[in-house]
Amino acid sequence: MASMARTIKTPVPKAVAHRLPLYLRRLEQLDADGIQTVSSRALAESLSLNDAQVRKDLTYFGTFGRPGVGYPVRDLMDKLRGILGTDRTWQVALVGFGNLGHALVSYRGFRRKAFQIEAVFDSDRAKIGRRAGDLVVQDVADLIPQIRRLQIPLAILAVPADAAQNVANELVRAGIAGILNFAPVVLDIPDHVIVNNVDLTVCLEQLSFHVSKRKRDAKAAGPEVRDTLYFRAG
Amino acid sequence: MASMARTIKTPVPKAVAHRLPLYLRRLEQLDADGIQTVSSRALAESLSLNDAQVRKDLTYFGTFGRPGVGYPVRDLMDKLRGILGTDRTWQVALVGFGNLGHALVSYRGFRRKAFQIEAVFDSDRAKIGRRAGDLVVQDVADLIPQIRRLQIPLAILAVPADAAQNVANELVRAGIAGILNFAPVVLDIPDHVIVNNVDLTVCLEQLSFHVSKRKRDAKAAGPEVRDTLYFRAG
């Protein structure tokens, strides 16, 4: 019991989990620039966050900072890598070798972060057998045995919307632990599998919503305020 | 004053704005399936949300539902399109014609949602002049006059991290209203420009964090619980 309490103070808030990769990214930049210590204030400002928030987030995992000094960049970076799991290599299966899948195979950011695409699947006869980086595109029919054999924990789902749920079911049956889903559907997946959704059109719609809203608000507020906006924009 | 109050009840919560595209997506599916009416419960379940949340979200924009019946799919869909701005076509500039940029130009989801890539820029001599779909890749040096001339409101930033801030500054100077940023940096951008960040490695890191955590928790909780987990997974 006592040892569990130390492992993780309380369940880590979702919002905190979402910021950890940003902290790590920034710490890696600082480290590359040879900076050895950073204050919560400096870290917060570079990420457009509040300094108290940075401190509070970090205390979920221990106490790393020194009052009057700040946080040791290298140590904190290593610690965050351990927490995020990027101190090991993660094998990833990619399903769907269309435009997006193609781009993801060659995406260099993954390699740098220790995500290694180890298998590529598609259902299209024309694509099966084609080279995908160092790999060969396999038939999605072989997905379950292949993923089981290689013990691949993560999958990227880059198939059309109407195929996504079926493939997701297969991934679950194959024992996958996490899915990064690019298909524009909300997947129905058991709780023990983690899903992270990225819908590119949703991202653009959020932009167009905010931009439309700004325009409406500016119009409603009358010309004086609109002038001010344009003034700042120019 | 009275008319302003009706325009928007209160500033729309961020969380609501993020769910609107999901509602629209689901309504479009329902409409395509010929379904004319949907209850908040049904809508919520298909998106893994709470029904009260769906109702409350929608009331920010008016009252559309009929007690005992539900919401009219077609009407609500049209209304949401108006709110999200997808009832018009949005011109988009793409900056960065690498792997990702390449995939985005041919991404069919954008067309369906009325986002039209109207200009593509890169700084690489080898890429400038090449065809990108119906377009030709232009020199990023011409970005400002081109975006101003075509009055393009949205930009997709798919350039390497070290170039992103500079390009973003140019986009702001060109008068862009919103940026979808794929570069792994937090951009420093004036408030009147909307930024939406999508970092693919961050997405995978969030997965690896949760999966690592599950493993740690399972180990800490002892074998009985671990067995239960595996049991559910099988």
Add this chain to the structure above:
DNA sequence: AATTGTGAATCTCTTCACAGCA
């Protein structure tokens, strides 16, 4: 003097629970 770690206050978001309508 600078900066952390954190209780308390505040703000935001979600869910409950139910009156009222079709």
Add this chain to the structure above:
DNA sequence: TGCTGTGAAGAGATTCACAATT
């Protein structure tokens, strides 16, 4: 009866503000 719209309660996240530490 089934379902909406919403006030009130509850949960969660952010920010403040300050004692404690280097």
